[in-house]
Amino acid sequence: MLSKTRAAWRTPGLALLLLWSNSLFALDVNIAPDTPYVETAHEGKPFRIQRIQDQNHVLTGGFTKTSRKCPPFCIQPLHVAPGVITVGELEFLDFIEKKLNTGQGVVIDARTPSWHEKGTIPGSINIPFTSFDKETNEAVKAVALGKLGVIKKTGTSMITSLWESALKLVGSKTAGSPWDFTNAKEILLWCNGMWCGQSPRAIHNLLALGYPAEKIYYYRGGMQSWQILGLSVVVPNKQ
Amino acid sequence: MHDGVKKPYGRHVLIYTPISKASKRILYAVPILAITLWVLFTGLPAIAADDDYLKALESEADDTGSLNTKPTNNPTPAKSGGVKNNDKENFEKLLEFELPSTYKFYTKLNAENQAKVIKRYNREKKMSAASKMIFDLYFQHNK
Known part of the structure; x- marks a missing residue:
């Protein structure tokens, strides 16, 4: 009899305990009023993006630096290219939830590996900006573009050549490109911040290859803004 | 001429x-x-x-040196207590992801009790069993 009463108490008791613990451990430093954190996966493991909770925390190290030689480290424009959307942190996190977590999008850390190894934004994959350069080996380009859902066009029949010519006449940018962008994913590129030219260069080269501008997003704030807001970073596993 | x-x-x-x-x-x-x-x-x-x-x-x-990688979610690092580091890390990530509130209680346990939880999870592969054990151990020591 006594054990039955105990069992009856246990379930609502546990629920109340969880409610209490949730309010007890609610975050003080949220991302937005109703968003304490955003969940994603990094290198196949679940990862929660949230802000540093220590309200006395200040930045130290390289991202506190104000001045670097320009060129090459010049201030980047807000709009990197026509049709490409520049985003801030909330739009970036929205992209993670709606595009990256559903497999429709890719977040690209466009920096060279030496930067990426020091720490990256969770969910990002490293595709250095040089991968899309004109001079880059076609095989390297194919691997990089393959990660974005872009494949090399195979065999050109007469009909496809005619179609390509017609598209060229209409002014289509992808016509004549050796790459097939039909299944190209939505991509969000970032680098070190407003003084960094690595992701803008990747974007310009992707556009030159024929990547649809409306599928490209640019996070201009980059690692600098991410760090200033105390958002989570992850140090990639060295393989 | x-x-x-x-x-x-x-x-x-x-x-x-x-x-x-x-x-x-x-x-x-x-x-x-x-x-x-x-x-x-x-x-x-x-x-x-x-x-x-x-x-x-x-x-x-x-020049930039290392990033500011101060943990955003402050799990107290605990000694392994006979559990492989990899197991511990994986379990903690999973627990934090699936049961964030329970995870907070887990972080309050000492290293020995944390290791017991992980061993039980590894044996039974049930998060519910691990969760129950976390609360039992927590309230045993915090009556």
Whole structure:
């Protein structure tokens, strides 16, 4: 009899305990009023993006630096290219939830590996900006573009050549490109911040290859803004 | 009247003159040299600029040092207590992801009790069992 009463108490008791613990451990430093954190996966493991909770925390190290030689480290424009959307942190996190977590999008850390190894934004994959350069080996380009859902066009029949010519006449940018962008994913590129030219260069080269501008997003704030807001970073596993 | 200027006269006749081997070499060398110079003056500065940019990037990466990787969600690092580090890390990530509130209680446990939880999870592969054990252990020590 006594054990039955105990069992009856246990379930609502546990629920109340969880409610209490949730309010007890609610975050003080949220991302937005109703968003304490955003969940994603990094290198196949679940990862929660949230802000540093220590309200006395200040930045130290390289991202506190104000001045670097320009060129090459010049201030980047807000709009990197026509049709490409520049985003801030909330739009970036929205992209993670709606595009990256559903497999429709890719977040690209466009920096060279030496930067990426020091720490990256969770969910990002490293595709250095040089991968899309004109001079880059076609095989390297194919691997990089393959990660974005872009494949090399195979065999050109007469009909496809005619179609390509017609598209060229209409002014289509992808016509004549050796790459097939039909299944190209939505991509969000970032680098070190407003003084960094690595992701803008990747974007310009992707556009030159024929990547649809409306599928490209640019996070201009980059690692600098991410760090200033105390958002989570992850140090990639060295393989 | 003779104006002092020699005027060509007669029909044009092609006269084949033997060209020496040296002249032939020069004839071939001139366009090759021109192309080489063109490549040098147009292509190389771009490549050199790229090299400079990459060098500057690498140097800046060295200067920047490490990132601010202060943990955003403060799990207290605990000693392994006979559990493989990898198991511990994986379990903690999974627990934090699936049951964030329970995870907070888990972080309050001492290393020995944390290891017990992980061992039980590894044995039963049930998060519910691990969760129950976390609460039991927590309240045993915090009555």
